[in-house]
Amino acid sequence: MEVDVGPGVPAGADGGDPFAAGGEAGRLMAAFDWAATPVGPVESWPASLRFAVRTVLVSKFPMVLTWGPEYIQFYNDAYAPFIGAKHPAIGEDIRQTLAEGWDALGPPVERAMATCEASWLPGLLLLLERAGYREETYFTVSHAPAFGDDGRVAGMHGVCTEVTGQIIGERRQRLLHDLATVGSQLGDEQETVAAMCAALAADSLDLPFAAVYLASPGEPGFRRVAAVGCDARLLPETAETDAELTGIVDRLDVTGGPFGDRVTEAVVLPLTATRDGEPLGLLLAGTSPNLALDVEYRSFYELVAGQFAGVVVNIRAFEVERSRAESLAELDRAKTTFFADVSHELRTPLTLLLGPLRDVLDDPDAALTADVREQVALAVRNGQRLRRLVDDLLDFAGIEAGRATPVRVATDVATFTAELTGIFRSTAERAGLRLTVDCPPLGRPAHVDPRMWEKIVVNLLANAVKYTFVGGIDVALRGVDDRFVLTVADTGVGIVAEELPQLFQRFHRVAGAAARTREGTGIGLALVQELTALHGGTVTVTSEPGQGSTFTVSLPFGEPDAAADVPAAAPSDAARGEAEGWEQQGARPAGRPAGAPDAPGVLVVDDNADMRSYLTRLLQPYWAVRTAADGAEALAAVAERRPALVLTDVMMPRVDGFELLRALRADPATRDVPVIMLTARAGQEASVEGLEAGADDYLAKPFRAAELLARVRVAMERAAGHAVAPAGARDLAPPRPATSPLPAPLVSTHVERPGHGSEPVPAPRAGDSSGARSRAHWRLPSELSSIPVVRRRLRALLADAGIGPDQSYDLLLAACEAASNAIEHAQDPIEPVVEVTAVVEGGAVEITVRDHGQWRERVPSMDRGRGSTLMSAVAEVTAVPSPEGTTVRIRAALRPAA
Template identity: 25%
Template sequence: MPFREAFLVEGGETGALLRSHDWSATSLGMPGGWPQALKTLVGVMLGSQQPMLIVWGPDYITLYNDGYAAMCGARHPAALGGSFRDLWHDIWDQVEPILARAYAGEATHMDGIAFIMHRNGYPEETYFSFGYTPVRDEAGQVVGMFCACAETTGRVQAERRASAERERLEQLFAQAPSFMAVLRGREHRFELANPAYRRLVGDRPLLGRTVAEALPDAVNQGYLDLLDTVYRSGDAFTATASKLTLQGVADGAEVELYLDFVYQPIFDDDGAVTGVFVEGVDVTDRALAEIALRRNEAELRFLNADLERQVILRSNERGLTWLVSPDLLGVLHPDGYFERLNPAWEVVLGWSESEIAGRSVLDLIHPDDVERTAEVVGALAGGTPVFRFENRYRTRDGGYRWLSWTAVPEGGRSYCSGRDITEEKAREAALAQAQEALRQAQKMEAVGQLTGGVAHDFNNLLTVIKSSTDLLKRPGLAEDRRRRYVDAISDTVARAAKLTGQLLAFARRQALKPETFNVGAGVAAISEMVGTLTGARIAIVVEVPETPCYVHADPSQFDTALVNMAVNARDTMEGEGRLTIRVGAVSGIPPLDIRGDAFVAVSLTDTGSGIAAGDLHRIFEPFYTTKGVGQGTGLGLSQVFGFAKQSGGEVLVESEPGRGSTFTLYLPRVSGLSETARPLEEAEPLTEGHGTCVLVVEDNPEVGRFATQTLAELGYHTVWATSAADALRQLEKIPFRFEVVFSDIVMPGMNGIELAKEIVRRRPDLPVVLASGYSHVLAEEGAHGFELLHKPYSVEQLSRVLRKAVAGSRRGRRDRL
């Protein structure tokens, strides 16, 4: 039976449901016994059109009006009189903390809060603005909560649609081929300007500036007055081939433009002019062509009036140009020789016209340029013009000069103009050399940072070797202990060789050589070196995904960049902390609003002191450093920046003072190349030499003595030469005495690779095996196809490579027989 209490008389459909609800089954009891505060709030709620809600008591009993019922969706009317927790069970983890604050006596107000609701049986994204106000009883205790709210889902969705539409229009605006701009207010302040407009005015700063501020040179030419007229009258203005002269931003030179454009007034809803829309096209080429045509027509009329005088005058002008031009001018015959030449040939190259005319152009061309030049001469003979073709001409004194040619065929001849660009080429070469020097300086700074850590590791390894050799000298040593010490020495040598190989690979000097590689594998491989660099007090954590992430970049420069970022992190942590290196595939670069492109992100996060906000914009500048004198050149992070840009990527930093830093290197992701796994070489037993004669070439006495003794133990006969010249003399004494040559690479005078080439020239059937710990020749040119044994090598490796070389040589001799 409906209740008739006065505070329940309003409320529409929800009010009727409140009056007919069985409240005796709830902790509130009959409405007549409700607290006065609750009655008052219910009366206010039912009399309001705004969505309102009351939550009462520890059971969170829910009362609301028609406005809030619409927000409940399909959960109304079952939610009326029930628990607020049951009403919003799907978003309770978001609602409960706010409700708890209200029950604790704290009022809250929130705008645009997002919830994922299932109020209509399916998930939907909703937005609300609401305030939770605590309700107290006569004793001042919080007994409930009152909420006035509004659902803003529709408004948010409409704003999103409007934003998307604006972005679409801005894209169309930016991509339009014609120049466009939007000017606001009586001062004609730039609100928008598309790329075509910015290019037109020389990429000046425009947005936020008035026309008078951004384009002062246009004011005196009457364009500001035209804008004022359009703004004042509301009438559009159209111009055709209107001349505009702008001052060049970079060099101050004047640029003359001719434009077709329209000034279109922009009106608000009340019909008042609020701005001017500018749109047009650059018709400079067309206008200049028309001006030239009119000028030519005038000249033609003038020539017709006094043809003979004009012909003589023009001939004199052309003849004077031919004589005084600093460029090489000539008329080329289809058969490839110059018929006529101007005096500049003798000035630039030293050859007179009589020495060159009638002579094939290929006679004076640099040998490396002959083939290309012959192709160009053939193209001219076929009627194809040539522009900016570069080659080298021999001068009378025997040198060469670079020339840039433009040639146009006409009437069976080609009319050629060559400009001397030798100095430009020299500047380009000097710039390339300076850039290479900068890259090497950056590399060597990183190598220098490694020195301390590598020295520490080598001292540890030498300690193991020294201790083991001392123990091996003790008399009466048991066989198992002797074997243990020998194994320790062998294992330690292998670790030292691995460390040396890592350092040499990292320090190699070479030009940029991009290749496709797996970033995860590269980071994992160099992480051990990073640990050496940072020291034991810094924990290194490497997180690499299982799925390979491939990039196309220079692996050496990548390693350098990684080490430089690690050095920077180490210094900010003052030798103690945690460095986390993460690798992952990402789509786009969110901080730069680059979306959809595939990148590999390599991030280094440290727990150091962070970077001050004032230094963030300068940390990638060359030679900028916040370290003390002698603690760094400031080249490290500039190398990272340069490598990222050269590789088509970016490098970003996030940092707060006292909270560490994260450097993230983004490189474009590419498809991986399939790699065929190489079978591992199985260890082979020692092979006896059976009297095979080996010519050992080694300038170091200790290494030479050890090599000959080792080979003797294996059953080889040896002859030891201490230089390449000595080795060649030994070969001449008894030409067919030796079956293999075993030579070091780094030696005074002729090196090992040069010796091997000479031996192959003299004795093509005599195999040569090279050995080296490191050689700049080897690093730059490779082993030239010879067998190569890396120092330090084991007896097993030496035995195997000699057996392989001798067996191959013998097999080749049998095949020839």
């Protein structure tokens, strides 16, 4: 069967056009003057050459054919890109076309033709000049003999594929892996960077040379810390900018690439933690003279720079964290030392206080009235509590210094534990809790330090009483193998899982946990863990919020450290004092008022039972006193009957003093009730915080009784609308009930004349045309709790200016609406404050409210225009928004008072 191979072309075994299906290469061959070459005109070609050429041209795989001893080449379109700018080279000697790479190609080609065995060369490095420079390339090549009509070798068939990208990509990936491995050590910054820089030598084909410059904190520019592949002495020690490093390649005289060509280019990359961040340093890297600086090459450099930047960031972050940890450790040591020194200093005056007081109480001949005896007992009880805190701090100081060593003696741990639990029974009963003890004999002697074991048990019991309000506390002791285990389980408030890992840390408190009191040093559980560890034991806790907690202490039975003839362990006075203190704390606040039934009522709020009792004793001769243990109970008492004054502590469980104050100010029925805050936080900042929150007065503990009584009297007389007359220490008759409601107590306002700063002057009344003006300006936190403060201060200013109650009410309504909008609508404020200015002048009043954020419009469902309607109904209102804040101006003419 014959196949038609083209018009006018003879068919047959040796006929037909060999270039017909060859594409671009076939057209070039068809037009080529083959008669001028050693292979002669096409008509004279042997059939073997025709078939070989046709096979090359129709292949989609890169193929080249050489024929004759002159190595005349034929190739297809797929092969043309491999010789780049040298194409077309059809009909030329392949040894000339690939002259720069023939040293590598020639021997396998000649061997294949001589032995008639095909070669296979994977990843062969070839030097090509196909793009105008000496290029590093890699090919997988196979050479096979081409036979003539007579069966002899007449040429060579070559099949090849370029693997340059694969070879170079794998090489770069190995380098990046090595860099990551070296950088993961996180040692000294300069040593780590130098080690990473040295690792770059493993890929000198891509990085002929490199240098790393780092910025030092507080110093300008960058300092060289490492270099590789070049003489570091030829590099600058420092560089202000990257531009100083780009022009130094020529003087380094570095060769690179697989063929040893001179390196003429380099790149400088910033080492940054983020794309837009300040550079931590610079990476100077030479480029290969045999590779194009294309996108892949640049990406590789960026990855290398990213490795250096990431390591520097991690090392510096690690150093900061380590420095912080060392600082915290040093602070902890300093705190422990301070507590130890202070505790030693406190023990002497405590001894001199408690000794005489106990002597007075124990003296049967001392003529003490019941009231005096109760006060002395109160002082002794709280002095003992202070001494227990001092002893705990000394224990911690001893443990920290390594001086605390348990002296283990044979102890009846079961009986001792039962006795320690027993001293808390009246405490539990008074708090309404069930206390069960299950401590059977252990069956073998246990060896512990009795005083340390006492602290472990007492601290766990005190903790259970503090956080348990209903239910009970269960104490159990069991022997398990070579250990004995104490469990103290309660049905208290429980602990969230996130807090459990920090529970035994010193000074750690569980945020927001409800407790009988917020008092304490925060070292009780930490001391339990330390004392347990000194005995070679462990302490663990399991807890479920709302269901309770179980503490488990496991100790070995141990061996004795002292003689066996020691007295039986018994609860110490310190342990009994701790239980007695919690018994007083567990007392429920009195619900009925103490004092004259017709006197104004004072609500005392404090989580310390002794403090409640003390304040009640001070106040009840003059006022009807009720008490509450925290802000939640106080709000319930206020709802039952509105007091004339609230005297509250600041730090309390559940609802603290500030939360109580905010709740009172937010309720129209109680917003005018004067509030005096008591706190252990002394100092001007604490006082300002309380007054800014809306308190009428602020008194730091400890205080004198006469000062407290005077402040209560003044606050109540102001609230009742009476003039505050001087009073001696004994002149403390309760104020008369108010006959008519008056504005809330005045707070910091002032009146100015134009041009005279803040010089106080009398405030003008409505209709005064003297030109004087009443003016006040306040800067308040951008919080809703500031609204009551604005209301009270404006009410006082408007009342002083003689503005009638009706118009004053309208203006207060508009001003508070504007202030609420300023707090709720302002977004991204420059300052988190709201400024309120009030001016009464020339028969008009103007109130300005300004925030410092951008205006954020509400969707219609959030605000249907009620606020603007209310404000516009009582005054002329304008709002001017801007990127720096929005100013709302409320202006109204003064109306005559009714």
